[in-house]
């Protein structure tokens with residue numbers, strides 16, 4: 001990967017130190033051009049059968065790319081609108097009720113807490129433990145583990161030993177996919193839900209969900225739609241798709257899918273390993289520089305998030321924005337959080353350090 005070439009794919013980086021992919025990734029020119037081509041085609045040719053066929057073909061291309069990123073088969077990937085939708089589909093599709101105990105971590109995002117709250121309303125007990133040592137907290141009563149792969153607050157990694165626990169593991173990969181290497185086989189998880197719009201620099205309203213073959217067998221399709229059916233014309237008794245695509249969201253926009261294919265190709269053009277290594281290396285550089293300046297950096301793993309304490313995080317975030325540095329504050333915490341991508345340059349970090 002040529003870092004300068006990758007950086008020049010993102011016009012926003014010429015103007016600001018953009019360190020916010022944990023919320024929304026920067027947008028590559030190629031993605032906007034790809035989306036524009038699809039919109040122009042719809043504008044001039046209408047939305048006919050060819051439009052639908054094109055949308056299906058683009059989904060096929062995107063599913064294959066996401067499968068390659070997660071180290072699984074395309075048949076194990078559903079295309080969703082968000083991490084939250086993927087997590088919701090899984091937790092609602094497991095027949096969870098009284099007698100279930102779900103172990104989660106004490107640093108989860110509302111995207112997972114929402115489905116957990118719904119599971120609790122159905123009678124499940126929810127227990128909390130530390131993300132980095134969660135496997136030790138699995139007991140005989142635990143029936144499911146659901147937690148982040150990468151914690152959104154400080155960038156801690158989930159306990160690797162979760163790969164060995166004797167119950168299904170559902171991972172929230174919002175801060176994982178596109179940011180750090182993800183191998184769902186090595187993680188030995190049953191589901192991995194992630195976002196298109198964050199580290200994959202895709203369109204808002206896009207996401208991905210890995211469903212293992214074992215989980216697919218027992219997971220109810222909570223909201224089957226036209227696209228969930230293998231033969232939609234055959235009525236209510238028609239079989240559903242035999243693979244994870246039965247959990248696809250029904251109506252991803254053609255231009256959004258084209259956007260995501262182009263973003264993926266922009267990011268991956270020089271090899272994903274270099275993307276991961278460069279981003280994690282720059283993030284570690286930032287964390288060390290902050291510590292050297294006496295800042296308290298939140299516990300983190302080898303990831304792309306760096307959070308540090310600030311006396312007035314909201315005001316500082318605004319002051320940084322005025323100095324053309326985009327980071328976020330984390331509600332109800334003392335933290336500011338920078339998301340560092342392979343597209344960043346050490347100068348972005350210096351700009352942040354001088355202004356923070």
Ligand SMILES: Cc1ncc(COP(=O)(O)O)c(C=O)c1O
Nearest residue numbers: 082083084109111152172174195
């Ligand atoms: C750990 C985590 N989970 C879930 C979400 C929600 O993601 P989405 O908007 O894709 O549903 C986020 C968003 O910041 C997150 O950081």
